[in-house]
Amino acid sequence: MIEETGRRLEEPARHWSRKLRTLEQFVIERQGDFRHEAGELTRLLYDISLAAKVVNRDVNKAGLVDILGVTDDQNVHGEVQKTLDILAHNEFVHALSRGGEVCLIGSEEQEEAIRVEPNGAVPGKYLVLLDPLDGSSNIDVNVSIGTIFSVYRVPDGLPDPTMDQVLQVGADQVAAGYVIYGSSTMLVYSTGRGVNGFTLDPSIGEFILSHPDLKIPQRGVIYSINEGNYNSWEIGLKKYIKWLQVEDAATNRPYTARYIGSLVADFHRNLLKGGIYIYPANARNPDGKIRLMYEANPMAFIVEQAGGMATNGHDPILEIEPTSLHQCTPIYIGSVDMVTRVKRFLSGAQDFPA
Numbered sequence: 001m002i003e004e005t006g007r008r009l010e011e012p013a014r015h016w017s018r019k020l021r022t023l024e025q026f027v028i029e030r031q032g033d034f035r036h037e038a039g040e041l042t043r044l045l046y047d048i049s050l051a052a053k054v055v056n057r058d059v060n061k062a063g064l065v066d067i068l069g070v071t072d073d074q075n076v077h078g079e080v081q082k083t084l085d086i087l088a089h090n091e092f093v094h095a096l097s098r099g100g101e102v103c104l105i106g107s108e109e110q111e112e113a114i115r116v117e118p119n120g121a122v123p124g125k126y127l128v129l130l131d132p133l134d135g136s137s138n139i140d141v142n143v144s145i146g147t148i149f150s151v152y153r154v155p156d157g158l159p160d161p162t163m164d165q166v167l168q169v170g171a172d173q174v175a176a177g178y179v180i181y182g183s184s185t186m187l188v189y190s191t192g193r194g195v196n197g198f199t200l201d202p203s204i205g206e207f208i209l210s211h212p213d214l215k216i217p218q219r220g221v222i223y224s225i226n227e228g229n230y231n232s233w234e235i236g237l238k239k240y241i242k243w244l245q246v247e248d249a250a251t252n253r254p255y256t257a258r259y260i261g262s263l264v265a266d267f268h269r270n271l272l273k274g275g276i277y278i279y280p281a282n283a284r285n286p287d288g289k290i291r292l293m294y295e296a297n298p299m300a301f302i303v304e305q306a307g308g309m310a311t312n313g314h315d316p317i318l319e320i321e322p323t324s325l326h327q328c329t330p331i332y333i334g335s336v337d338m339v340t341r342v343k344r345f346l347s348g349a350q351d352f353p354a
């Protein structure tokens with residue numbers, strides 16, 4: 001476009017910005033994918049992304065707090081970590097309480113469900129379950145951490161439900177996602193029509209579509225598991241891990257071990273590159289350590305939408321009947337070929353010396 005004076009109005013930078021799709025624009029464009037009232041989900045995802053930006057800012061400041069000892073009452077190591085956990089919990093709860101879409105929140109940081117007062121005459125129709133800061137033991141060593149969220153619709157006819165009344169199998173999630181606070185900050189989510197990833201551009205404060213229609217490779221060469229617990233694993237898992245470590249050019253073995261100890265970070269890497277994340281039952285954690293409702297289910301929803309697989313070793317994660325908000329489950333999640341293979345070892349259909 002040219003002004004009367006002949007000066008060009010369109011600068012190259014403005015032209016470039018037209019190609020960007022922000023999370024908000026994308027969610028609005030894709031409202032038709034959502035089987036319920038689309039505006040509600042748009043608002044809910046907006047609230048989540050806003051809280052994520054605030055938590056991102058605080059996570060980035062954590063190191064500075066460490067060095068500068070910013071406030072008198074904050075003492076460094078364990079305290080900073082604890083403070084960030086609670087801070088993230090508060091941010092997400094506040095953000096989700098504002099819009100009026102949510103009636104109940106379940107958080108890893110709080111034993112009891114949080115009831116959200118209706119914002120007007122009509123109570124919220126959604127239940128949100130979240131792990132506000134997953135992998136928090138990694139905060140003070142500057143390693144990636146994340147937030148995981150899971151969204152369900154509350155069945156009609158339950159205006160003031162209790163958590164027990166609305167806990168549902170993972171297959172009933174209407175949306176799920178995670179935020180990874182890493183070398184860059186990303187938000188990855190699905191409403192059941194594929195998976196899309198957005199990278200936070202800190203200069204404009206927006207999540208920008210960077211990974212459209214994510215698909216996990218069908219097979220990978222990365223396995224992520226805390227091998228320190230080897231001695232207390234079931235025999236099938238021991239055999240599988242030994243099988244992965246044998247040299248065999250035809251199957252690209254030995255595979256590569258990568259374990260950060262942050263589910264979000266390990267999962268995100270395996271989603272992009274192909275791989276398997278395992279947290280099995282062990283002596284200390286007979287039901288595993290990963291929480292079904294706000295860790296396993298949302299990640300299973302994402303991985304299945306990306307063409308991958310998630311199981312507790314026998315059954316699909318998304319079909320496990322929940323019994324309580326904080327229950328744990330063993331989890332094997334990632335590329336289809338790898339999850340299928342480990343299931344064969346667990347069932348005894350494939351054998352190898354442990």
Ligand code: AFP
Pocket residue numbers: 133134135136137138226261262263264289290
């Ligand atoms: P924290 O949030 O307590 O650090 O737990 C993180 C987590 O639930 C998951 O993100 C890790 O993969 C897993 O625990 C690590 O557990 P181990 O330290 O037992 O390997």
